[in-house]
Amino acid sequence: MKKVLSILFILAMMLAVNPMSVSASEHSSEQVDPKAVIFEHLGDTYGWAAPFSHSTYIPLPVIVRDYAGQWHVFSSARVEHGASYNGFKIAETGENKGKIVEVKADGSEYRPLDLSITKNVAALFISALVVVLCVMRIRHWYRKNPLKAPRKGTAFLELIVEFVYNTVIRPTLGKKSSKFGPYLLTVFFLIFVMNLLGLIVIFPGGANLTGNIAVTMVLALFTFFMTNVFGTKHYWKEVFWPDVPWWLKVPLPIMPMIELFGLFTKPAALTVRLFANMMGGHIIVLVLTLLIFIFGAFGTAVMGVTTVFSVAFSLFMLLLDTLVSFIQAFVFTMLSALFISLAQESHGDELEI
Numbered sequence: 001m002k003k004v005l006s007i008l009f010i011l012a013m014m015l016a017v018n019p020m021s022v023s024a025s026e027h028s029s030e031q032v033d034p035k036a037v038i039f040e041h042l043g044d045t046y047g048w049a050a051p052f053s054h055s056t057y058i059p060l061p062v063i064v065r066d067y068a069g070q071w072h073v074f075s076s077a078r079v080e081h082g083a084s085y086n087g088f089k090i091a092e093t094g095e096n097k098g099k100i101v102e103v104k105a106d107g108s109e110y111r112p113l114d115l116s117i118t119k120n121v122a123a124l125f126i127s128a129l130v131v132v133l134c135v136m137r138i139r140h141w142y143r144k145n146p147l148k149a150p151r152k153g154t155a156f157l158e159l160i161v162e163f164v165y166n167t168v169i170r171p172t173l174g175k176k177s178s179k180f181g182p183y184l185l186t187v188f189f190l191i192f193v194m195n196l197l198g199l200i201v202i203f204p205g206g207a208n209l210t211g212n213i214a215v216t217m218v219l220a221l222f223t224f225f226m227t228n229v230f231g232t233k234h235y236w237k238e239v240f241w242p243d244v245p246w247w248l249k250v251p252l253p254i255m256p257m258i259e260l261f262g263l264f265t266k267p268a269a270l271t272v273r274l275f276a277n278m279m280g281g282h283i284i285v286l287v288l289t290l291l292i293f294i295f296g297a298f299g300t301a302v303m304g305v306t307t308v309f310s311v312a313f314s315l316f317m318l319l320l321d322t323l324v325s326f327i328q329a330f331v332f333t334m335l336s337a338l339f340i341s342l343a344q345e346s347h348g349d350e351l352e353i
Contacts, residue, residue: 041206041208041282041286042208042211042279042282042283042286043098043208044098044118044119044120044212045057045098045118045119046060046062046076046079046090046100046116046118046119047059047060047076047077047080047119048060048119048122048203048206049203049206050203051202051203057076057077057080058203059075059076059077059080060075060076060116060117060118060119060122061073061074061075061076061116061117062074062075062076062078062079062088062100062116062117063114063115063116063117064088064100064102064112064113064114064115064116065112065113065115066087066088066102066110066112067102067104067110067112072086072088074086074088076116079100084103087102087103087104088100088101088102088103088112089101089103091109094109096109096111099111099114100112100114100116119206119207120207120208120209120212120215122207123194123197123204123206123207123209124194124209124215126197126204127190127193127194127197127209128190130193130197131186131189131190131193134157134189134193135189137153137154137157138150138154138157138158138161141154160189161185164184164185164188164330164333165177165181165185168184168330168333168334168337169181169184169185169333169337172334172337172338172341173337173340173341173344174341176340176341176344179230180226180230180337180340183222183226184333184336184337184340185333187219187222187223187329187332187333187336188329188330188332188333189329190219191210191219191274191328191329191332191333192325192326192329194209194210194215195210195278195321195324195325195326195328195329196322196325197209198210198211198278198282198325199318199321199322199325208278208279208282210274210275210278210328211275211278211279211282212275213271213272213275216270216271216272216274216275217267217271219270219271219274219332220267220268220270220271220274221267223266223267223270223335223336223339223340224263224264224266224267226336226340227266227339227340227342227343228263228343230340230343230344231343231344232343232344232345232346234345234346235342235343235344235345238259239256239259239260239263240256240259240260241256242255242256242259266335266339269335270332270335270336273328273331273332273335274328274332277324277328278324278325278328281317281320281321281324282321284317285314285317285318285321288310288313288314288317289310289314291306291309291310292306292307292310292311
């Protein structure tokens, strides 16, 4: 730890005594807009910033349907930096800021049907591919070595699978574990991989997937459907006719309304919990990093000290976010297993383990 702090201190001092770095930092501090930088990193874009460059983007396919109903497919590189292509451009102001719009003949902007492969969509494909490769790696090992324990990375993956299955899924679902286990393990690994890739600042990382409420909402809806579609008759009976005094059910269905409302609060809680925790972690790291440029205007000494503390705290937060990435995936899986198990009860009996 002492060596790490010493290296950070030396780098900060080198930055502080370098006139070119100072002038560049002061120039950047005058132009930097913390709000714009944060939203740029946390938001979705049509291109992926190239490693160590914010002016060069890895193009992604844009797929839109125009006002006349015709489909257009082209590279996002054609509409970068305010350029337009076939009447399409990325809006720089207004309610469609940052989105593809079509400029009609009268000069008005039309928001077309947009099925583009944005950064978040591409990151979701990459995350799913990583999960599939991890699972296939374990499967491939046991097909070739059915009586041997795996080693190295495969052993670590198996350790995580057994930990989640034996700690959460089996104790909660009992004999129904084999039925819902594949879904819950898939959810855990997908969230875990998305969280980890979001902490990597360069391609193929950097996409704030779990900090996007649309992504967490879809994951929560999957749990919602798994819970209610496979719910038992006893579960639905407790929703519409719970075992409470009759005056709580007729003439006003007070308890049935509460139970029905509870069906939707569960996925809402899953959505907000994952979104808020991961978004908060990303914002803290970005704010700590931006302090270097903000305080750069106060002189070299202030900038040097700020750099040391900002980098040190940013590294600490990244390490903490790595732990939080696992915890949030674990908590989402645990709550999903709990909600599913409550819908699997039959006549109030506990699930057999």
